[in-house]
Amino acid sequence: MATHPATNSTPAGPLRSGNRILTINGGSSSIKFALYDPGESLQKTLAGAIERIGLADSSLHVNKPGQPNEKHPLPAGDPATAITGLIDWLDRAGELGKVAAIGYRVVHGGPAHTEPQTVTPELLADLRQAIPLAPNHLPIEIRLIETAAARLPGVPQVVCFDTTFHNHLPTVARTLPIPRRYAAAGVHRYGFHGLSYAYLLEELEKLAGPEAARGRVIFAHLGNGASLAAVRDAQCVDTTMGFTPDGGLVMGTRTGDLDPGVLIYLVRTEKLSPDQLEDLVTKQSGLLGVSETSPDMRDLLARRDNDPRAAEAVALFCYQIRKWIGAFAAALGGVDTLVFAGGIGEHAAEVRAGACDGLGFFGVALDPTANAANAPVISAGDGVTVRVIPTDEELMIARTVLRIVGGNS
Numbered sequence: 001m002a003t004h005p006a007t008n009s010t011p012a013g014p015l016r017s018g019n020r021i022l023t024i025n026g027g028s029s030s031i032k033f034a035l036y037d038p039g040e041s042l043q044k045t046l047a048g049a050i051e052r053i054g055l056a057d058s059s060l061h062v063n064k065p066g067q068p069n070e071k072h073p074l075p076a077g078d079p080a081t082a083i084t085g086l087i088d089w090l091d092r093a094g095e096l097g098k099v100a101a102i103g104y105r106v107v108h109g110g111p112a113h114t115e116p117q118t119v120t121p122e123l124l125a126d127l128r129q130a131i132p133l134a135p136n137h138l139p140i141e142i143r144l145i146e147t148a149a150a151r152l153p154g155v156p157q158v159v160c161f162d163t164t165f166h167n168h169l170p171t172v173a174r175t176l177p178i179p180r181r182y183a184a185a186g187v188h189r190y191g192f193h194g195l196s197y198a199y200l201l202e203e204l205e206k207l208a209g210p211e212a213a214r215g216r217v218i219f220a221h222l223g224n225g226a227s228l229a230a231v232r233d234a235q236c237v238d239t240t241m242g243f244t245p246d247g248g249l250v251m252g253t254r255t256g257d258l259d260p261g262v263l264i265y266l267v268r269t270e271k272l273s274p275d276q277l278e279d280l281v282t283k284q285s286g287l288l289g290v291s292e293t294s295p296d297m298r299d300l301l302a303r304r305d306n307d308p309r310a311a312e313a314v315a316l317f318c319y320q321i322r323k324w325i326g327a328f329a330a331a332l333g334g335v336d337t338l339v340f341a342g343g344i345g346e347h348a349a350e351v352r353a354g355a356c357d358g359l360g361f362f363g364v365a366l367d368p369t370a371n372a373a374n375a376p377v378i379s380a381g382d383g384v385t386v387r388v389i390p391t392d393e394e395l396m397i398a399r400t401v402l403r404i405v406g407g408n409s
């Protein structure tokens with residue numbers, strides 16, 4: 001196959017202090033980014049996000065360590081416009097010329113790509129083939145890679161997959177109960193949010209020691225997309241998301257697990273096309289569908305005293321997390337540590353309290369004051385240690401880039 005220079009990224013030698021690694025974490029409504037100096041301690045020099053992509057009031061938020069946060073209007077009708085705007089802004093800010101490598105979070109690499117690697121035309125072709133496995137994420141992620149590569153030709157690019165953390169799921173957790181021939185074609189549980197889980201596991205070891213990190217741990221990554229992972233002896237033994245990031249726990253706009261009979265019913269009675277069905281279960285459902293107002297937990301918590309639909313959406317989210325904690329406690333044979341992370345997990349005390357409510361029978365009890373303060377440890381008593389750990393997918397991407405593209409000078 002002919003190579004396209006803009007997307008044929010090969011390592012360009014060791015990264016040096018003063019160079020920058022640009023990390024890009026693209027989602028359906030936001031793009032998070034960061035710049036790292038690849039010197040000794042891999043220091044973050046700048047971070048930010050483009051939010052509300054596709055809406056009239058999209059904006060660029062920038063945070064430089066030790067300086068007040070900046071917010072700039074940035075027209076971003078679609079992700080390609082957003083990334084172009086970001087690159088233009090980095091150029092004006094004098095940062096673009098320092099970018100010596102780019103790392104991307106890519107949600108799904110399909111069956112063929114589960115380990116981080118440099119970007120090649122062949123990889124991009126395979127990612128295009130894998131779009132039906134993550135239709136809400138992959139088209140955007142591919143556009144981001146292509147657009148950035150065209151603006152920064154010759155700069156090495158590395159992709160890091162969300163699925164890598166779950167590569168060794170036990171067969172019993174990996175298997176979906178459909179005819180075996182589909183499993184052979186790659187239809188099985190993959191699991192996602194793996195960069196976040198890998199970071200949280202490392203942080204847990206730093207905070208609580210190797211024994212805790214090798215114990216029975218349940219991680220709850222609760223953001224717009226949300227999942228839980230059960231980890232024992234530092235290996236993932238099960239996770240809520242499945243073949244696509246649409247499964248498992250109810251999410252902002254995604255159903256999570258749903259009786260397949262509902263899908264058959266909708267196709268039969270409403271004559272929905274595959275695209276319409278996808279839009280229904282991935283964009284109109286979840287917290288948005290139940291509340292009829294918003295997919296955003298902040299909005300729902302603010303409304304729930306006056307709007308029973310918002311209250312029901314919050315209650316459903318908490319109830320499902322509690323059920324998954326119970327299920328994963330069974331899978332692990334008990335729980336030593338429970339970790340909350342992600343925008344909701346890190347900031348919404350009410351959700352953590354709701355999720356843990358009634359779990360005292362197996363040793364989960366929260367300290368209400370610590371929980372309200374989003375403290376690092378929010379449990380009471382000597383049962384399960386419940387922690388809040390801010391996640392950092394960007395740092396995991398930067399570390400991977402450094403490993404693949406070249407060491408420190």
Ligand SMILES: Nc1ncnc2c1ncn2[C@@H]1O[C@H](COP(=O)(O)OP(=O)(O)O)[C@@H](O)[C@H]1O
Nearest residue numbers: 027223224225295296297298342343344347348
């Ligand atoms: N202070 C807060 N209280 C409650 N929810 C919050 C708070 N801050 C952020 N969130 C929620 O976190 C979610 C976004 O999480 P995030 O991890 O940033 O999402 P993603 O990376 O999946 O786009 C939204 O539902 C938002 O309302």
Ligand SMILES: CC(=O)OP(=O)(O)O
Nearest residue numbers: 027192193224225245
């Ligand atoms: C996998 C997934 O759902 O990612 P996000 O939470 O970023 O949408």
Ligand SMILES: [Mg+2]
Nearest residue numbers: 027223224225
């Ligand atoms: Mg996220």
